[in-house]
Amino acid sequence: MESIRKQLDSMMNSNKMTEKYEEIIRNEVFKDPDVRKFLAENSKILDKEAIERSAAKLYEFVVEKKKAAVQSGELMPGYVPKLLINNKRIDVTYEPSTDLTNRQKQAAINQRIHSMYMPKDIKNFSIDQFESTPGRNEAVERAYDFIDQYLENPDEFQQGLYLYGKFGVGKTFLLGAIAHELSEQGHPSTLVHFPSFAVEMKNSIGQNTTEEKLTIFKKAKILMIDDIGADSMSSWIRDDILGVILQYRMQEQLPTFFSSNFDMAHLEDEHFRVTQRGENEPLKAKRIMERIKFLSKEVEMTGDNRRHS
Structure with a gap:
């Protein structure tokens, strides 16, 4: 380290540098701990001439490092400078900051969670x-079990969960938490608020996009249907939309989750059996429920309404 210091002192006496530039380089650059460490680690590669020729790069490194620390005025916002050797000269490269890396990671996670009409x-x-x-x-516990088993073997069929309970106990956010955990491991999920989805599907008839929208949900790698049973549904939504989606997912053994205020028995008897027009269709209701039971395990959630806490 002492020999490096002597080289720097000798270099500072060169007439090639103006007095002001010499002061900046001496006091701001060569006293910087990261610069000193870098020069010490590369003392066998860098001679006096190489260091002298690289003074501007060292100055750039110190200045940009300070700007990055306060996140203001950087040459490359979100990136931090790093010194390296390039053809026996000192050069500066820029790497993503920890903050940028975390934001990019979160953005990638979010992109794998396809949310429609959800919080x-x-x-x-x-x-x-x-x-x-x-x-x-x-x-x-069941959520963790699913995540562990799915991550261990994503190609093997795993039953999803049918979460039921009163308003505000956290059913929707548990679905979101499962999706987030899977997304962190690279697995996409599709979450949809079913009553809003039903309205969207009705509107798609006039737009001639029904089949296109239906395919998205049929083939979603992991599908989470939120708030099923919140509104009464027509026989068309029950049989030609929900029924088609669930039939496909049952045949292809694709993981499917549900949340509802009703347990399975009440969903079948009080929601699926009687249509908006008052038609009593127990066999069609049972057919839908058999698909839901194949795809998911029923789990009750209880507790206080956290929406008002």
Whole structure:
């Protein structure tokens, strides 16, 4: 380290540098701990001439490092400078900052979660943040079981969950947390609020996009249907939309989740059996429920309404 210091002192006496530039280089650049460490680590490669010729690069490194620290005025916002040897000269490269890397990682996670008509923050809710209470313990444990088994063998069929319980116990956000966990491991999910989806499908008739929209949900790698049973549905939505989606997913053994305020028995008897027109169709209701039972395990969630807490 002492020999390097002597080289630097000798270089500073060169007439090639103006007094002001010499002062900056001496006091700001060569006293910078990262610069000194870099020069020490590369003392066998860099001679006096190489260091002298690279003074401007060292100055750039120090200045941009300071700007990056306060995130203001950087040459490349979101990136931090790094010194390297390039053809026996000192050069500066730029690497993504930790903050940028984290933001890019979160953006990639969010892109793998396809959310339709769902709460805005549903994509950001990690399962580690999900508070496990006595009334939600079983659901959380089943969620972890699914995640572990799916990640171990994503090509093997795994039943999803049918989460039911009163308003505000966390059914929707548990679905989002499962999707977030899977997305972190590179697996995409599609979450959809079913009552809003039903309206969208009705509107798609006039736009001639029904089949296109139907295909998206039929073939989603992991599908999460939220709030099923919240509104009464027509026989067309029940049989030609939901029924078609579930039949395809059952045949292809694609993981499917549901959330509802009704348990399975009540969903079948009070929601699917009687249509908006008052038609009593128990066999069609049973056919839909058999598909749901094949695709998911029924789990109750209880607790306080957290929407008002």
